[in-house]
Amino acid sequence: MISLVFLLSFTTITSEASLAPSDQIFQYIDAHQHEYVQRLREWVAIESDSSNLLKRQDLIEMIHLAEERIKYLGGTVELAELGVQELHNGSTPRLPPVILAELKKDPKKHTVCFYGHLDVQPARLEDGWASEPYNLTEKDGSLYGRGTSDDKGQILAVLNAVEALQQYELPVNVKFLLEAMEEVGSPGLLKLVEERNSTFFSDVDYIVITDSSWISNKPSITYGTRGNSYFLIEVECAKKDLHSGTFGGIVPEATSDLIYLLSTLVDSSGHILIPGIYDAVAPLTEKEKKLYEKIEWDFKKLKDTFGIRNFTYNTKEELLMRKSRYPSLSIHGIEGAFSAPGTKTVIPARVIGKFSIRLVPHMDRSVVTKQVMDHLNKKFAERNSPNHIEITNVQASKPWLSDTDEPLYLAGRKAIEKVFHTEADLTRIGGTIPIVSHFQDVTGKSIMLLGIGGPDDAPHGQNEKINRYNFIEGTKLYAAFLQELAST
Amino acid sequence: MISLVFLLSFTTITSEASLAPSDQIFQYIDAHQHEYVQRLREWVAIESDSSNLLKRQDLIEMIHLAEERIKYLGGTVELAELGVQELHNGSTPRLPPVILAELKKDPKKHTVCFYGHLDVQPARLEDGWASEPYNLTEKDGSLYGRGTSDDKGQILAVLNAVEALQQYELPVNVKFLLEAMEEVGSPGLLKLVEERNSTFFSDVDYIVITDSSWISNKPSITYGTRGNSYFLIEVECAKKDLHSGTFGGIVPEATSDLIYLLSTLVDSSGHILIPGIYDAVAPLTEKEKKLYEKIEWDFKKLKDTFGIRNFTYNTKEELLMRKSRYPSLSIHGIEGAFSAPGTKTVIPARVIGKFSIRLVPHMDRSVVTKQVMDHLNKKFAERNSPNHIEITNVQASKPWLSDTDEPLYLAGRKAIEKVFHTEADLTRIGGTIPIVSHFQDVTGKSIMLLGIGGPDDAPHGQNEKINRYNFIEGTKLYAAFLQELAST
Incomplete structure (x- = not known):
């Protein structure tokens, strides 16, 4: 019909x-x-x-x-x-x-x-x-x-x-x-x-x-x-998971090293702490700036929809720029540590921290990777831990x-x-x-x-x-x- | 027969x-x-x-x-x-x-x-x-x-x-x-x-x-x-998990706050950084010290068995004391963050960090809990994050x-x-x-x-x-x- x-x-x-x-x-x-x-x-x-x-x-x-x-x-x-x-x-x-x-x-x-x-x-x-x-x-x-x-x-x-x-x-x-x-x-x-x-x-x-x-x-x-560059930090302190009763206090723990390294990446306002990371970011032109002013966007509604406690900035323009024309770094989680509900008393032998950096013009993947590696290797050297670390850039998109x-x-x-x-x-x-x-x-x-x-x-x-x-x-x-x- | x-x-x-x-x-x-x-x-x-x-x-x-x-x-x-x-x-x-x-x-x-x-x-x-x-x-x-x-x-x-x-x-x-x-x-x-x-x-x-x-x-x-006192730090930045593309840079991330808090707990040598935590630890007597000297213990064999990279101390006596007569703090993991293999680009809405402190004579559970809470609340206040945290002492044994x-x-x-x-x-x-x-x-x-x-x-x-x-x-x-x- x-x-x-x-x-x-x-x-x-x-x-x-x-x-x-x-x-x-x-x-x-x-x-x-x-x-x-x-x-x-x-x-x-x-x-x-x-x-x-x-x-x-x-x-x-x-x-x-x-x-x-x-x-x-x-x-x-x-x-x-x-x-x-x-x-x-x-x-x-x-x-x-x-x-x-x-x-x-x-x-x-x-x-x-x-x-x-x-x-x-x-x-x-x-x-x-x-x-x-x-x-x-x-x-x-x-x-x-x-x-x-x-x-x-x-x-x-x-x-x-x-x-x-x-x-x-x-x-x-x-x-x-x-x-x-x-x-x-x-x-x-x-x-x-x-x-x-x-x-x-x-x-x-x-x-x-x-x-x-x-x-x-x-x-x-x-x-x-934006593009994205995904990193893994693997830290190993032993070949087998350890019991925190038997080994707590005598083993430099992989999770503790990893937490330390992850804590050096970004501050509470979302500012990335890796030296040089903002160097290649294209400067904001007056023409581009005007675009953000014109855009209609109800960020308060977005906040309510997702139950977000608060944003890092207060103006529409700044938020639009932060989420699209500036890089950001998010820590996604840890593989290998205890992640289930409950109260396991494990010292994980090998943990993998995962974070990614959203790339913007004109950041280059290989330059960013070098900056990340240099920063983490320097911080790890300062910590003077006997553990083994391995930093990998597993995937990236421009x-x-x-x-x-x-x-x-x-x-x-x-x-x-x-x-x-x-x-x-x-x-x-x-x-x-x-x-x-x-x-x-x-x-x-x-x-x-x-x-x-x-x-x-x-x-x-x-x-x-x-x-x-x-x-x-x-x-x-x-x-x-x-x-x-x-x-x- | x-x-x-x-x-x-x-x-x-x-x-x-x-x-x-x-x-x-x-x-x-x-x-x-x-x-x-x-x-x-x-x-x-x-x-x-x-x-x-x-x-x-x-x-x-x-x-x-x-x-x-x-x-x-x-x-x-x-x-x-x-x-x-x-x-x-x-x-x-x-x-x-x-x-x-x-x-x-x-x-x-x-x-x-x-x-x-x-x-x-x-x-x-x-x-x-x-x-x-x-x-x-x-x-x-x-x-x-x-x-x-x-x-x-x-x-x-x-x-x-x-x-x-x-x-x-x-x-x-x-x-x-x-x-x-x-x-x-x-x-x-x-x-x-x-x-x-x-x-x-x-x-x-x-x-x-x-x-x-x-x-x-x-x-x-x-x-x-030793006894043990187990703590959870819950941090929430939103009611729903967020995509790091859309929200990366505009949301103060719960995982980032949690990593920061966990990083203030213990240094690379295993020394606990919570003020006052060692105050109640029974002092080492000469009599007790002699006991450790007499004990036969092959810590090098233990190291090999578990493939441990290195211990925090070099002598049998110090290691025995650190693992049995001094408190230790182990970070066990994070619930709610991405923990599977792979490369998910999530900003977790709510994460729960898990750590425990091995208690020794004459540490008191309630005093330790107060020291932990005071320390973490102070550090979190310094961070000036809009997120919500909740610290819980979920179980303890003397x-x-x-x-x-x-x-x-x-x-x-x-x-x-x-x-x-x-x-x-x-x-x-x-x-x-x-x-x-x-x-x-x-x-x-x-x-x-x-x-x-x-x-x-x-x-x-x-x-x-x-x-x-x-x-x-x-x-x-x-x-x-x-x-x-x-x-x-």
Whole structure:
């Protein structure tokens, strides 16, 4: 029944296809919002939880559903195989394929590639959902369901925007890279990007990532992320755990050494105590400073949501900068020490402290690693302990930063002004999205994060939702963006 | 067959019963060592692993076997019920009964009560045993098997000593308190001791604990243990765990505060930094100092066994004192932080640091608790963190110390000289044996730890053993001790 309605209206409009006045595109989108919500309902109904091995078939079904939609819009789709996943238990399940799709191929036009993911986080009614997580439920203007915001709803909004534009003319070439394993670390994807760099990506001018949300109810564009460098400090005082009755007082304890080393890393205000660590941090310009002033952000609400005792700073601007444009150091925990409830009287033989430093432009991983090693080795030498230490930098990802005056960003900003009648908030996020810096490193393309999710969508939590407003106006935003991009 | 041999030899000797010259007692013991080993074999064969719920019937069987032996020696036995055990999973299995036994009841004679346990630690061949753990195996003078040293062998040695003395005359009244749940914390036992204080314990003059071993191949008597006071420091920065990307740099982290507090507790040499903590420590006397000089102790071997990098001190005397007569502070670990393998980028919302202080005479639990609280509260105030902390003293046990010139000790020392032709090493152990300070608090009796296990018996490890030498000469030691006790 729904499909029938859709086909009828589709047929009606295509007869008028010609130029693409924004108003008419927007009217078309408004008129079809019921269908868009129905499509989202169908997508949400598939339990594409990539963390659950029993749901691998649902992932494949979800890929096929998206494939079908793209083909319906006239696109070509390749389902690229990623091979098998190597799990800790030795099993090697097949990875779901990745969609590499293409709509329109006009060498005179720009090509933009959208990246998004079709898998979701786990969700169960009994976790505290007010409605069935895989049954789209509308209430008070919000569309509740797992994946509505992260990331099915955002991908669908792009596809719906393409469809609306097609009633007249799709103004640019559009590609899609859609995967179904993002929530579990995108195994195999980075390799695929490398393999397809000289083919699929060769004619791509811009990469837009939908997997992003606004930090307030005002639309925002993300132009930077922090990187991260993860360190382990291993300290060993013996080959076997010791009893604190028998050995307490005669053994220089590994945990005590580790606690000492960890205590030299950061002060109570979050200032990192490693010499030289701030040297390479890009200075704050007046232009950038102004961006923070403009951004709408309710940090008091965030404080309440997470029950945070207090922040390290009192102003919106300072907090935004601290969480996105300055490095930070977090101590995550200790492996090998006693961590269970109860009161064990152990002297752990070997403990591993874990901390990481969020990297920002223009910090260099290897310079930071040297600074960390030098600092810890010096402090340990001062302590004069007979124990053995080993400091390792186990993983690192680079920070990513774009210029908000690049054509891609100008198109995004103009589109936001057109649809929302407001200037876009230009934001940087404190976390790391490995695929972003990987796209940048491998393809060298201009990249932007343009999402339509709201600040309170709870992407990984209970009662995930997207507002109908965000979903429909967001569809207009993607349509306007593609039009703006055509004229750059 | 074995029983027959035993009965024949028994019959032969009893006909000579009269006075009790040590030489003849010792000869009797030497002549019967084959039977003693056979009895130990029977006891070891019962898999009385108290940690295994499926072995509860074996515990009861073991209790009955010991009961049978005591009755055979003419003793009376009460099997005192302890009721049920309350397990975490809600089940309430019946506890094995405790043996309260009595041999001889002459009001003109001293009464000594031996405490020991008939349960054992788990043991499986595949854990790395060279022979079946429940099948006594003799090799190169050692009797291998679970429980040979801890504590079946030591209890049997006392019973065998009683039997040898009975060929002439048992010179003192002997009682036994034997339990089968020691390795899992003796549930219900403390209550029983309180209940029987005015009955079973009313005519007891001395309590001797067999569950002890020598710190070298030279016989030793233990006259002191340290106590322990266990602390938790809870720090909370939020109600939910936070992502270090999103919140790193804007939240004063609980783990960072905790690490700082833990770092103020102890220095690299093991010196406790809490003001006043050493004030109440009993000063070292010349007499006590000499004891440490005499003790035989191979700390280099201990270092090798546990793969310890280095000790905090270089001399035997200093190490012995540090591990037994001075307090020590050990940091055991952190609950609530990331403790698994891998690289999670969490900012834990709430963490609980765990440390304990070994108490020595004359430190007082409540004074120590106040010193710890004052110190940590002061340090935390200096840090100026908005986070919430809570410091708790969750459990404490008192130190225990006896006077080695008490009659009980003089009897033990003389017996060692008689059997081993050497002065006893008088030692204190660094750990806590809760039953000791409980016996002392409740009964007020003179208590001594007189074991016959060797320093390398591996009581809780693979290939537990007792040397045949220790087992047989230890039987002589208990016999000589009972004789010496009669003349005090």
